[in-house]
Amino acid sequence: MTTQRTYPVKKGETVQLTIETVAFGGKGIARVDGYAIFVARGLPGQTVEATIIRRKRDFAEARIERVIEPAPDQQDPKCDHFRRCGGCSHQHWKYAAQLKAKRTQVEDCLRRIGNLEIEVAEPLAADVIYDYRNKMEYSFSSTRWIEDDEGDITDRFGLGLHVPGRFDRVVNIDRCHIAGAESSAILQRTRELTHATKLPAYSTRTHEGFWRFLLVRRGVNTGELMVVLITNRTYDNNDLVETVDGVAETLLEEFPEITSLLHGESGRKASIAVCDELTLLAGKSTLHESLLDIDFTITPSTFFQTNTRQAEKMFRYALDLLDPKPSDTAWDLYCGTGAISLPLAKRVQHLTGVELVDASVAAAAEAAGMNQVLNAGFVAADVKHWILEQTEKGNRPDIIVVDPPRAGLHPDIIQPIANSGARKLLYISCNPGTFARDLSLFAEQGLTTNLVQPVDMFPQTSHIECVAVLEPAGN
DSSP: OOOOOOOSOOTTOEEEEEOOEEOTTSOEEEEETTEEEEETTOOTTOEEEEEEEEEOSSEEEEEEEEEEEOOTTBOOOSOTTTTTOSSOSOTTBOHHHHHHHHHHHHHHHHHHTTOOOOEEOOOBOOSOOSSOOSEEEEEEESSOOOOGGGOSOOOOOEEEEEETTEEEEEEOOSOOTTTOHHHHHHHHHHHHHHHHTTOOBOOTTTOOOSEEEEEEEEOTTTOOEEEEEEEETTOOOTTHHHHHHHHHHHHHHHOTTOOEEEEEEEOOOSSSOOOSEEEEEEEOSSEEEEETTEEEEEOTTOOOOSOHHHHHHHHHHHHHHHOOOTTOEEEEETOTTTTTHHHHHTTSSEEEEEESOHHHHHHHHHHHHHTTOTTEEEEESOHHHHHHHHHHHTOOOSEEEEOOOTTOOOHHHHHHHHTSOOSEEEEEESOHHHHHHHHHHHHHTTEEOSEEEEEOSSTTSSOOEEEEEEEETTO
């Protein structure tokens, strides 16, 4: 006879909780009779009244209804949309406390996931903790979020940022404090202009509607500004071109600082701001930005570090820590558009960058030519296959750089990297969990480090980057 398990809480129940700590990912953790409850936007030291919204075998999730006792490091968020918007999770937490928590989370990942005891330095703090993002993707919605005090609203046209966990709901943002006043002003005016066209916003449920995304990119070091209006390619209306042109003309009149204005069309159902076709409406088709005195050409779809100032700080630190020699040969795996490849190439004899995405490789090669970095070459290839081919040919680097996606390194390339003969491996990671996993795998292959440096690329959020230089054990 099986005994039915009993839980200390049930779904829909409102309970009083004391937040003990913050989990990886940014949610607060409370416990009832030892049973873990993850509380969105809960802070250590808070006592809250919360509703259980989900219950699992080993944990539950809860939503704060009321703060009974604030946390010692709690503060009023700058953003009026903080309760609903998914853009930030830590605006109500003092910055010093954010940094402390992020360091603790990196330490926890290294111990719990990697089974490693490595010194974790104080995070490299950002000098600018608001208005730092150089790229924002805003979404249109036909069913925007309605606040409690708005009453009965039938017109739910919206343009803004998503409610956490809801791809069908956006919050009509007035001012985003991590994007900047300029981006927010363009957002507000675009919402007004597109709403006035009477063309519907896109629905992620029916995949119907016209207006899909607004993309705003800015060159922090160049002052250039790109705006892309993205619409549904499959929407059938004869006056669409004139309608988009009308919105564009008004934006140009009211925001003369716009240097690139484009119309993108997408027939994809996925909620990503990727265009199948682009039309230049005014100005240039690209945006220029500089990073560590290297000039880059950026298209609407180019991947580029979204915090320019902090990326410069991170790359400068990483390259100084790597301490390359002028005679070195370097490989930059997952090189993207060459953001760290080209500054590194200036310090070594030769650099090869490897990247799967053809457009990124082309952008990196263009940047190398534009900046007269003649000792760098870029290859479009699968990193795993490329490094195995180089090993078979007997090619050996002195330095390897890896800056992989959030999923981390493919297990099959750990050993080839470890056996490459490289004197040093610079690992830059945007995910402490996969970073810890990979460091553990490298340790099994004899590559170790004694220091991990967190870098706070995204203040007011739970995200943290990590930098480490690995060397053969005994070096």
